Amino acid sequence: MKVVIAGAGSVGSSIAKELLSHGHEVLLVDEKPECVGRSDLRGAQWLIGDACELTTLKDARLEEADVVVSATGDDKVNLVVSLLAKSEFGVARTVGRVNNPKNDWMFDDSWGVDVAVNTPRLMTALVEEAVEIGDLVRLLSLQTGVSSLVEFTVPSDSHLTGRTLGSIDWPLDATVVAILRDDAPITPSNDDVIEPGDELFFITTIAAEDELRAVLSPAAARAAAQAAPEPSAAQSPATEVDADPPAVSGTMADGRETTQASQSPSA
Template identity: 30%
Template sequence: MKIIIVGGGQVGGYIASLLLKNNHQVTVIENKDRSLETLKKNGLNKDCILVGDGTDALVLEKAGIMQCNALVCATGTDEANLTAAMMGKFEYDVPKVIARVNNPRNSWLFNEGMGVDVKINQADIIGHMIADEMNYRSIMTLMRLSKGDYSIVRVRVDYHSPNANKTIAQLQLPAQAVLIAIYEEDSLIIPHGETMIRPGQSILAFANEEAMKELNRIFGSDASV
C-alpha cells in the first residue's frame, strides 16, 4: 500500500518505521528541521521524506496523494491534521484518512463530515488503559475504535482461572466479543472451537464494554462457567 504521513515528529516517525517494516510504500511530509534530522537519525531513507507543508496542495500532490491508499495526519496541531484530512478526503478522494487528536476537547471535530475516517485520540486511549488497569485485572485496551463502544483488547488468562485448559467451544463467551488471536511465547494461534485455552496466554479480542467485563470474569482467577 502507498501511505502518506503528514507530520514526521515522534508519532509520525514511529508509524513510518512500523509501516516500512511491513513493506508498505511510505512518504513522510515534514518541514521542521529538528524533526527532519530525527527522521534521518532513526534510519528513514531520504527517498521516504518530503520537505514541505502537509496542508499545501502542491506538496500533497508531489507526495503522490492522488495514488495513495491511506493518509495519516499525525502533526502536533489539530488544525493542521483537520486541514490535511479534509483536503485528502474531499479534494483527492483518499480511501482511508486517519487523524491524530492532540487536544481531547477537539475530538468531536474529527468525524466523517471533516474528512476523518478514523481518529486516534491518545488521551482517550491512555485514559481507558489506566481505567482498565484499575477495574480489570486481566484486560488492557490496545485500541479504542472511533465509532461505538468497541475496542481491541488484550486479555491475559490467569494461572488460577477455572476456565484454563478448556477449549473455546466449552466456554460461554459473550455474544458481543470475538477472539482474534492467541499469543503464547513467540507463537501466534488463530483460535477456533477446539483451541485449548492455557494459563498465561494472551488473547487478542474485539469487544464492547459489557463483553470486556464478561471476558475479565471468564479468564480471571475467580471465574465460573
C-alpha cells in the same frame, strides 16, 4: 503501498522508518526544510510545504496515495489534512494522530478520519493491561469508535480455566482473535483449552463489552454494575433525530473553535 505522512517529527519519522523497512513507498510532507535527508530515512520522498494547503497536497499527488497519515503535533492540522484527503482526493484510508485526549471526539468520519490514534489513551490502556488481571481492558478503538480491541488476562482462579473456547457462549458481537501464552501468539480454535495466565484478545463492538465482561469475569461485571449511577427518574425520553443532521461544531482543547457540516446520506 503508497503512504503520505503529514508531519516529519519524531512520530511521523518513526512511522516512515517502519513502513520503509517493510518495502512501502513513503512521502513525508513538512514545513521545515531541515527535516529532509535524515540518515535513518533513506528511501523516503520529501515535500516541503504546508500540508493544510491544497496546492501542497496536489503536489504530493494525494489522489495516488493508498493511505494518508496525519502525524503532526497539532490536532487542528491533523483534522484538516484528513478532511481534505477524503473530500478532495478520495483517499481510501486516513489515520489521524490525536495529541490531546479532549479532542478525541472530533476524530471521526465527519472529519474524514478512518482510524484515530490517541497516544496518551493507548499508553494508559497498555499500563492497565500490564497490571490488570481478571478484568477486560480496552486497548484500541476501531472503525470510528464502533468496535474495539480488548484484552483479558485469565486469573489463576478463573471459572474459564480448563474449558475450550468452543464450549463458551461468547457474545454475538465478540470474537477471539488471538491468545498470548508464554510470550507466544496462538491462533485460536474451538479446541484450544484456556489456561491460567493466558491473554485473550477480542475484537468486539463497544456495546457488547459489558456482555463480554460478564462472560469472562462475572464478579467484575457485578462490581461495575453496582458502581454505575442509577438513571434519573426525571430523565426525558429519547427524541427522533431529524433527517438532516445539524452542523457539527465544537471547541478544541486549546480554545479554538471548529465547525464541520454533517452530510446527509445520498438518496
